[in-house]
Amino acid sequence: MEIEKKYENEELTTEKAKKIIDELTSEINFHNEKYYRDDAPQISDLEYDRLLNELIYLEGIFPEFKKVDSPTQRVGGVALDKFTQYVHKKPMMSLSNVFSEGDIREFDRRIRSIISGKVEYVVEFKIDGLSVGVTYEDGYLDVGATRGDGYVGENVTENIKTIKTLPIKINDKREIIVRGEVFISKADFEKVNSYQEEHDLAIYANPRNLAAGSLRQLDSKLAAKRHLDMFVFNLENAEDLGLKLHSEAFEYMKNLGIKINEKYEVCDTIDRVIETINYWTENRGNLDFDIDGMVIKINSFSQRDELGYTAKSPRWATAYKFPAERKKTKLIDIEVEVGRTGTITPTAILEPVSLAGTTVSRATLHNEDYIKEKDIRIGDTVVVQKAGEIIPQVVEVSIENRTGVEKIFEMPSNCPECGEETVRLEGESAVKCINISCPAQIRRGIIHFVSRDAMDIDGMGESIITSLLDNGIIDRISDLYYMNADELIVLDRMGEKSVSNLMNSIEKSKTNDLWRLINGLGIKFVGVKGAKLLDENFNNLDEIISASVEDLIRIDEFGEIMSDSVVKFFKEEKNIEMIEELRRAGVNFESKQKEFSDKPMLFEGMKVVLTGTLPTLKRNEAKELLEECGAKVVSSVSKATTFVLAGKEAGSKLEKALNLGVKVIDEESFMEFLKYRTEEEVLEKL
CATH class of the missing domain: 1.10.287.610 (Helix hairpin bin)
Structure with a gap:
């Protein structure tokens, strides 16, 4: 106003x-x-x-x-329907990893066995965020894209522009290509989670996940609210700009107003490298952002050229990964949870402790044997770490802190959900509830059935499933297809639009591929891969139900244990009753794989690599066409590669194929191949 x-x-x-x-x-x-x-x-x-x-x-x-x-532009623009793909002008390769001082010295030894003369290293932070590439043209930020597979990423330019520490305009009109890490500070992470908590919204697990999710918001206004930050750690085309050292590139970018992390160190000995790494291993907690390691790079670009690359990473750089952070805390209690297969899993309830960037109050204890082996007791002071910096687990007990009041834990003899007696089968470490009517198993089974890798029913989250069960609207999986809108509208947080969307999603799931239904049924030992194998080898679900162990074991990669589990599942009367209800509801039981049975196996047994941007086909479309005709699409080029299907800006994969003498074809040739009727015709042209 x-x-x-x-x-x-x-x-x-x-x-x-x-x-x-x-x-x-x-x-x-x-x-x-x-x-x-x-x-x-x-x-x-x-x-x-x-x-x-x-x-x-x-x-x-x-x-x-x-x-x-x-x-x-920093406040965000128009929301997008989806991100477009972007082919990186310079491949964004990953780094090899080292985990100890010995590994670091071995890295240095390999370098010096190739490089004669003085070697300088640059040691810098390995920021725990999301890697992106940014290109400037004519002095302005032109494109920002996620790393993706290193060759093709997502164009997130509008969201990149909301990062206030990254300049939109620089004082250099040449093409400038930089690579950096988008992150969110610990302070801003806490602010976002405080807001989420106050408004009864989901809490984010750690700053990296929040940064990654924010950068991939289709509405850049939402991205702008998250206060994303970015450190640029590489000038990708530094040699094209006349620079000779990585440290020079850092200072050049800094002078352009591009934010770098100024705590990098130039080290002339490997001892100095190790000193720097040891310092930050001890002091990383004092930073206002998360780092999960340190990166070691050769400073000289000419020496980098001499060292070259492996198929996956540069030989002139490596990443030292910090050992998993450990903290002591009090184990207040041990709770048990019943999974969808009846397995009862113990979980440690801890006094909250800050660990690897998040507050941990629960940790896995795996099973009864794990607890006994480590002599874990309720009331113990325990050491907690994150496995792979993700899953909290109790790794040891501080025996010296025991006072004598600690209690030995015993796995329950009766299921905490249904009260039925629990069993531990011979040769297994898991204690189980074998009551197939157990409410906990039913709930977990339904959650699995609607999940993304199964029937993929959008909008059917855990809270809605719990509410449906608590209100008696459903009792088992098949009931999902017999609900009506009037039953759903009375549930908390379910407006007319939400109900309509959910009902549409349920209806849509009836037409899913057969493998999704098989996976959703939750047959023991049969995951996504096993479900797809069954889909590929049978015409419909009825054939699978009638199959014997001998029929199933003939399937390549389908072992005796899986075969036996499938046969036992379909002998259960309650399972067959549920399947018949799904049939009456109109759920697809037919294999859609057979729709492609008339396609000749033109590329049977061939290993094919896709690279670059094709003129008309999207990458996933080309992949599907290849796989439908028998090819195995692989990610890297080797002597075993049959051919490479290459488009524009194919990058290092094309270069490697040419060096190895692997056949390279374009989309036009590929489309011609699809007109052939036999594999021999394709091989003649290759």
Whole structure:
């Protein structure tokens, strides 16, 4: 209102509006640099917001005068339907890993066995975030994309522009390609989770997940609210710009206003490298962002060229991964949970402890044997770590802290959900409830049935399933297909639109591939791969139900244990009753794999690599066509590769194929192959 009043009685000509917009853009960008780059703000937040709101107001009236580097782009733009693919001009390769001082010294030994003369290393943080590539053209941020598979990522430019520490305009009109890590600070992570908690929303597991999810928001306004940050750690085309050292590239980027982490170290000995790594291993907790290791790189670009690359990573760099962080805490209690197969899993309830960037209050104890082997007791002081920095687990007990009041834990003799007696089968470590009517098993089974890798019923989350069970609307899987909208509308948080979407999703799932239904049934030992094998080898579910162990064991990769489990599952009367209800509901029982049975196996047994952007086919479309005709699509080129299907900007995979003498074809040739009727015709042309 204040801004509108300011211009209400003022005659605002187009010439004057353009001048004001230009001045405001320059002024706000200046203050952004002072705040985000120099950490030296010159105006208050209130004054800054007033300037920004004025610019937003004027750009709304005169959009034709909005500048490419307008700071209003930081607040987010129009929401997208989906991200488009982006082929990286420079492949974004991953790094090899080392885990000990001995590994680091071995890395140095290999380097010095090839490089003669002085070797300098640069040691820098391995930021725990999401890797992205950013390209500047003519002095402006042109494209920002996720790493993807290293060759093709997602174009997230609008979200990248919301990162206020990354300049939209730089003082160099040449093509500048940088790579960096998008992250969220620990402080901002806590703020976001506090907001989520206050509004009864899901809590984010760790800063990395939040940063990754925020960067991939289709609505950039949502991304802008998350206060994403970014450190740039590589100038991808540094040699093209006349630079000779990685440390020079760091300073060059810094002078352009591109944010780098200035705590990198140039080390002339491997001892100095190890000292630097040891320091940050001990002091990483003092940083306001998460790092999960340190990166060691050769400083000289000419030496990098001499060392070259393996198929997956550069030989001139490696990443030292920090050992899993461990903390001591009190084990308050041990709770048990019944899974969908009846397995009763013990979980440690802990005094909350901060571990690897998150607060941990629960940890897995695996099974009865694990607890006994480590002599874990209720009331113990225990050491907790995150396996792979993800799953908390109790790794040992501090015996010296025992007081004598600790209690030995015993697995329950009766199921905590249904009260039936539990059993431990011979040769197994798991204690189980074998009552197939157990409410906990039913709930877990339904959650599995609707999951993404099974029937993929969108909108059917755990809370809704629990509510449906608690209200007596469903008792088992098949009941999902007999619900009506009137039953659902009375549930908490279920409006008409939510109910309509859920009912549509349930209806849509009836037409799923057969393998999804098989996986959803939750047959012991049969996961996604096993379900797909059954789908490929039988015409319909009825044939699978009638199959013997001998029939099943003939399937390649289908062993005796899996075969026996399938036969036993379909002998259970309750399972057959449920399947008949699914049949009456109209759920698909037919294999759609047979729709492709008339396709000749033109590429039977061939290993094919896809690379680059094809003129008309999307990557997944080409992959499906190849697989339908018998090919195995692999990710890396080797001497065993039959041929490479390459498009524009194919990158290092194409180069490697040519070096190895592997046949390379384009989309036009590939489409010609699909017209052939025999594998021999294809081989003749190859």
